[in-house]
Amino acid sequence: MNPPAEMSPPVATETQSMTSDPSHLGALGNNVPLKAAPPNTTGCSWLVVLAAVAASLSGLMLGYELGLTSGVLLQLRGVLSLSCREQELLVGSLLLGCLVISMAGGWGLDRYGRRWAMLLSGGLVAGGTLLLLLPASLTTLSLGRAVVGMGTALSGTAACMYIAEIAPRERRGLLVTLYELMVVVGVLLGFGCSYTFSALPNGWRYTFGLVLLPAILQAAALFLLPPSPRFLVARGDSERAKEVLALLRGMASREAVEEELRDIQAGLKEEAEHGFRELFSDKANLRWRLLMGVALVFLQQTTGQPNLLSYASPLLRSVGFHSDAAANLASTGFGVVKVVGTVPAVLLVDRVGPKSFLCVGAVAMGMSLVTLGVVTLQSHTHLTSLCQSPVGLNHTYQGQNLNTPSSGLDYGSFKLITPPPGESQWNGSDPAEALRTKKEDAGMGSGVRGRGHMKWISLVSLLVYVAAFSFSLGPMVYVVLSEIFPTGIRGKAVSVVSAVNWATNLLMSMSFLSATERIGVPNVMFLYATMSFVLLVFVLLLIPETQGRTLEQISKELAKKKQLKVRFWRRVQPQETLFTIHKTPELSTLTPQPLTGFA
Structure with missing residues (x-):
C-alpha cells in the first residue's frame, strides 16, 4: 500500500472545506462525526449518490491493482525467471508511481479540477495497462505498473476530494466511506481474478486487462457529472458554484444553499491564511x-x-x-x-x-x-x-517454456525426469x-x-x-x-x-x-x-x-499540550532532569525525578 502502503480528505466542520489530499489515505477521515456542526436542512439528491459511486470506482481500481500483485507475481517470475531484486522492482514500480503523483499531483488538481484529474487518471490507467499487455519483459511490465500506479493514486486523490466537496455535510462521512469500501472490494477482486486466471495460458494478461472496465465506466460517467462547487469558488466563479449547489442539494431551500456557499468561501479564506512553512x-x-x-x-x-x-x-x-x-x-x-x-x-x-x-x-x-x-x-x-x-536452473528444461501454465505447452513427456508444475x-x-x-x-x-x-x-x-x-x-x-x-x-x-x-x-x-x-x-x-x-x-x-x-476541541488541546523533549549528547547536571516538560497554565504541573548520566 499498503500500502502500502498500504496505505489514502479530512473531515470538514461547518466552516471547513477540503484541501489537496494526495491519495486515498484521507478517505476514512470522513467517518468522524461532525459534532461541531448543527443539524443541516440541505438535501442530498440522486445526483450526489451517482457522482459518489462513479468517483468511488477509483478506489476499486486501486484495490484491484494492489490485490492482483501477489498472484500475478507467481506467474510472471516463472515466465521471466525473475530474481529477487527483479520481483521487488516489479512490485515496487506501482508504489513508485503512487509516490511520484502524491508529490506532484496536487497542483493539477487545484488548477484543472477534480473531474478532469479523474479523467486524466483513467487515461493513465488505460495506457499503463496497454503496456502491461505488450510482449512480456521486465522493462515494459515495470513501466506499465508505474504508470498505472500514477493513475490510480491521482484518481484516488481526486475522488476523495470530489466526493467530500459535493456531499452534504450530514452525509459526507457515509458517502466518502464508499471509497474505502471500494478499495477493499477491489482487493478481493484482485485476489479472486488472480486465482481464476492462474491456470490459463497467459492468465496474468487477463488479470491485468480487467481494470480497463471500471476505468472506461468511470470516464463515461464523469462527462455527465457536475464540477465541484468548491473548485468553482476557488476559480472565482461563485455564481456557477451556486447553481451547482442548488442542483446537488435537490429540494434544499435557497437560504440553505447560500449559507453553504458562504461556508465554502470562509473555508477557502482560512486556508489562504496558512502557509506551508507553518507545518514546521x-x-x-x-x-x-x-x-x-x-x-x-x-x-x-x-x-x-x-x-x-x-x-x-x-x-x-x-x-x-x-x-x-x-x-x-x-x-x-x-x-x-x-x-x-x-x-x-x-x-x-x-x-x-x-x-x-x-x-x-x-x-x-x-x-x-x-x-x-x-x-x-x-x-x-x-x-x-x-x-x-x-524450478531450479539445473533442470533439463527452462521454467519460462514448460513449468508455467502461461507457456501453454504440455509437460507430460517430461514428467519422468522432472516434477510437474505445482509439485516442485x-x-x-x-x-x-x-x-x-x-x-x-x-x-x-x-x-x-x-x-x-x-x-x-x-x-x-x-x-x-x-x-x-x-x-x-x-x-x-x-x-x-x-x-x-x-x-x-x-x-x-x-x-x-x-x-x-x-x-x-x-x-x-x-x-x-x-x-x-x-x-x-x-x-x-x-x-x-x-x-x-x-x-x-x-x-x-x-x-x-x-x-x-x-x-x-481536539485542535485546541493539541495546541496547548505539553511537549516532551529529550536532550542528546550532553551530560546531565546534578540538579537537571533528563526530560524538559513545557507546560501551559491550564495544565497541571508535572515534576519528574532528577536524573544523572548521559542523555
Whole structure:
C-alpha cells in the first residue's frame, strides 16, 4: 500500500472545506462525526449518490491493482525467471508511481479540477495497462505498473476530494466511506481474478486487462457529472458554484444553499491564511503534530501489511500450499477478510473511537505475527528464499517454456525426469527435496501431518493479521490524521504525511524478499511483530483520545499540550532532569525525578 502502503480528505466542520489530499489515505477521515456542526436542512439528491459511486470506482481500481500483485507475481517470475531484486522492482514500480503523483499531483488538481484529474487518471490507467499487455519483459511490465500506479493514486486523490466537496455535510462521512469500501472490494477482486486466471495460458494478461472496465465506466460517467462547487469558488466563479449547489442539494431551500456557499468561501479564506512553512514551526504545536502523523504512518507500514498483501501468494506457497492455484485461492481469503473487517470500523468508530481500535488491532497483529514466526521457524521456510523460482536452473528444461501454465505447452513427456508444475519445491535443484514435496502433497511421509497443521495455522495467523489491520490501522490511522491538524492547514499536512506513507510503503516492498533471503522468514515476522508492539506503546502514550470531541476541541488541546523533549549528547547536571516538560497554565504541573548520566 499498503500500502502500502498500504496505505489514502479530512473531515470538514461547518466552516471547513477540503484541501489537496494526495491519495486515498484521507478517505476514512470522513467517518468522524461532525459534532461541531448543527443539524443541516440541505438535501442530498440522486445526483450526489451517482457522482459518489462513479468517483468511488477509483478506489476499486486501486484495490484491484494492489490485490492482483501477489498472484500475478507467481506467474510472471516463472515466465521471466525473475530474481529477487527483479520481483521487488516489479512490485515496487506501482508504489513508485503512487509516490511520484502524491508529490506532484496536487497542483493539477487545484488548477484543472477534480473531474478532469479523474479523467486524466483513467487515461493513465488505460495506457499503463496497454503496456502491461505488450510482449512480456521486465522493462515494459515495470513501466506499465508505474504508470498505472500514477493513475490510480491521482484518481484516488481526486475522488476523495470530489466526493467530500459535493456531499452534504450530514452525509459526507457515509458517502466518502464508499471509497474505502471500494478499495477493499477491489482487493478481493484482485485476489479472486488472480486465482481464476492462474491456470490459463497467459492468465496474468487477463488479470491485468480487467481494470480497463471500471476505468472506461468511470470516464463515461464523469462527462455527465457536475464540477465541484468548491473548485468553482476557488476559480472565482461563485455564481456557477451556486447553481451547482442548488442542483446537488435537490429540494434544499435557497437560504440553505447560500449559507453553504458562504461556508465554502470562509473555508477557502482560512486556508489562504496558512502557509506551508507553518507545518514546521512551533505555532500551535504544528511541528509536533506533524511528527506525530509521520510517525504513525511510518509505524503503520513497518508492521508489514504492504508486504504480506503484495507477497501473500509466495508466502503461502512457502508454508505448505505447494501450487500456484492453492496459494492464490488461500490468499483470496485475505480479500474476503479485508471486506468483512472494514465493516465494524465503519459502524463503530463514532462510538468506540479510533484510539481503542488502534490498540486492539496492534495487539492482535503482534500476536498473530509472533504465531506466524514460530510456525515458520518450525518448518523448512526459514531455510529457503521466498523469491526463488519453482524450478531450479539445473533442470533439463527452462521454467519460462514448460513449468508455467502461461507457456501453454504440455509437460507430460517430461514428467519422468522432472516434477510437474505445482509439485516442485522452491529449489528444484534438489531431487530429494522435490520427492519430499511430492510426498507431502500426497499425504505421505514422516511429519507430514504436523507440517499440514502448520500451514493451516499459518493461514489462520495471516487472516487474523489482515482482519486486525482492516479494522484498526487500515482506516483508523487516517481518522486520526484528519483530526489532529487545524482546519486551515490540514490538507497540506496530510499531503506531507501521505508522501511519507507511500515512500515507506515503497521501501518496505522493495526490501521484503531480500530481507527474507538474508535473515529468513521467521525473523522478518518477529521484526514486524516488534513494530506492532512499538506502535501500541506509541498510540497509548502519544495519540490523543478524540472520541466524543469536536475537531475544534481536539485542535485546541493539541495546541496547548505539553511537549516532551529529550536532550542528546550532553551530560546531565546534578540538579537537571533528563526530560524538559513545557507546560501551559491550564495544565497541571508535572515534576519528574532528577536524573544523572548521559542523555
